[in-house]
Amino acid sequence: MKKDFVEELKWRGMLQDMIPGTDELLRKQMVRGYIGFDPTADSLGVGNMVQIMTLLHFQQAGHQPIALIGGATGMVGDPSGKSQERNLLDEAQLQHNLQRQKAQLEKFLDFDCGANSARIVNNYDWFREFSFLDFIRDVGKHITINYMLAKDSVQKRLETGMSFTEFSYQLVQGYDFYHLWKNEGVLLQMGGSDQWGNIVTGTELIRRKSSGEAFALTTPLIKKSDGTKFGKTEGGNVWLDPKRTSPYKFYQFWLNASDSDASNYIRIFTLRSKEEITAIEEEHAKAPHLRFLQKELSADITARVHSKADLDAAIEASEILFGKGTADALKALSEDDLLAVFEGVPQMRIARTELENGIPVIDLLADKTGIFPSRGETRKMLQGGGVSINKQKVEDIERVAGKDDLLNNRYLLIQKGKKNYYLIIAD
Structure with missing residues (x-):
C-alpha cells in the first residue's frame, strides 16, 4: 500500500504550507512534482537533504519526482534568505557542479521504476535560446511590479539594496514552473518555506498566462534547538x-x-x-x-x-x-x-630524518617533543604501562621508534594514560 504523501509529511513534521486542494489532487491521481536545487557548489549539503527526502517520500507515495538543477537560475542568484548578492558562476563551473549534484541525487531516487521514475532536468535547456526581449514580452508583462515587491525575499533586501538581476529571479523561477506545467504536465512545485513566494509566482504566472491551475507545497526551515542554523x-x-x-x-x-x-x-x-x-x-x-x-x-x-x-x-x-x-x-x-579524529589534539613536529635513523622512545617523549617534562617521568610512566604508540602499549622501555611506525608515512600517535593523546608529525 502506497503512502499518503501529505499525511507522511505531517507526522514527520515536514509540512509548512500548501495551496488549498493540493492534498485532494495528490490522493486523486499520480502527480508530477518538482523541487529546484541550487548549483552554486559541486556538492549538495545536509540542508538539501530535507528536499531530497521530500522527493523520496513523494515517489514512495506513487508520484513522479523531478529534480530541477538550476543551470540558468544559478547564473542569476536566488535572493531568498540571503543578506547579500552571491557571486555568479561561469557556465563551465556550473556544468561541473550540475554533474556532481546529479550523481548525488541518483543515490536516493529511483530512476528506473516505470511511470513514476525520477527525472532530472536543467532549466538552462529552455532558457538557453530565450532572448531577453522575448522573456520580458512573454513573461514579464503578466506579473506586476507591485506583486513582486510584496515578496518577503524582496522586502528584506530593499534597505541594503538589490540588483535587477536578483529582483528578476522570481520571474525566472516562475517561468520554470510554467514551462514544466505546459510541456511536462507538472502540477506541483515543492521547496523550503523560504521559497513560497517564488513558487506561488509560478502558480500565478500559469493562471494569468494560460488560465491554468497549479499547486504548491513547502517544508519548514530547520533550525537547531539552540536557535543556530542547521547544517x-x-x-x-x-x-x-x-x-x-x-x-x-x-x-x-x-x-x-x-x-x-x-x-x-x-x-x-x-x-x-x-x-x-x-x-x-x-x-x-x-x-x-x-x-x-x-x-x-x-x-x-x-x-x-x-x-x-x-x-x-x-x-x-x-x-x-x-x-x-x-x-x-x-x-x-x-x-x-x-586528522579529523584527532582534530584539536596537541601536535608537535620532528625532523623525519631523526625517525628514519630511529629514536629511543624516552628521547622522543621527553627531549624531542616535551610530551613528558623529564626523562625520569617518562621512564616511570613507561614502566607502569601508561604509554602507547599507535594504540599499542610500549612494554619495552628501551624501544626505538622508527619510520616503520609512521601512520600514513607521516604520523605517530602517542597516548599517555587513558585520555591524553598527542600527534607527532614527521616533516
Missing part, C-alpha cells in the same frame, strides 16, 4: 561529498545532535516508520547517556549518504578516539580521517 559547524557547511566532509565528520555531525534535535532529525532524514522511531526513543529514554537515538540516526544517514563500509570506518574511528579502537583500525584510517 553548519564551526568548520562550515556539512556536505554530502566525502571529499568536502569526510564520512567520519559526517557521522559525528549527527552523533553530536542534542536529544531534541535528534528526535526531530530521525523523522525528517530517515525512512524509519512511526513505530520504529517510537521504539528507538523509548529505548533511548532508558539511558540517555548512551545516546542510542543519536547512534541510530547517524548510522542510518551515514550508510545511505556514503556506504555501510564508510559507516563502519566512522564508528571504528570514533572508538579509536575514545580508547576502544585497535591498532589495526588506526592503521586503516586515511590521512583525512586520522
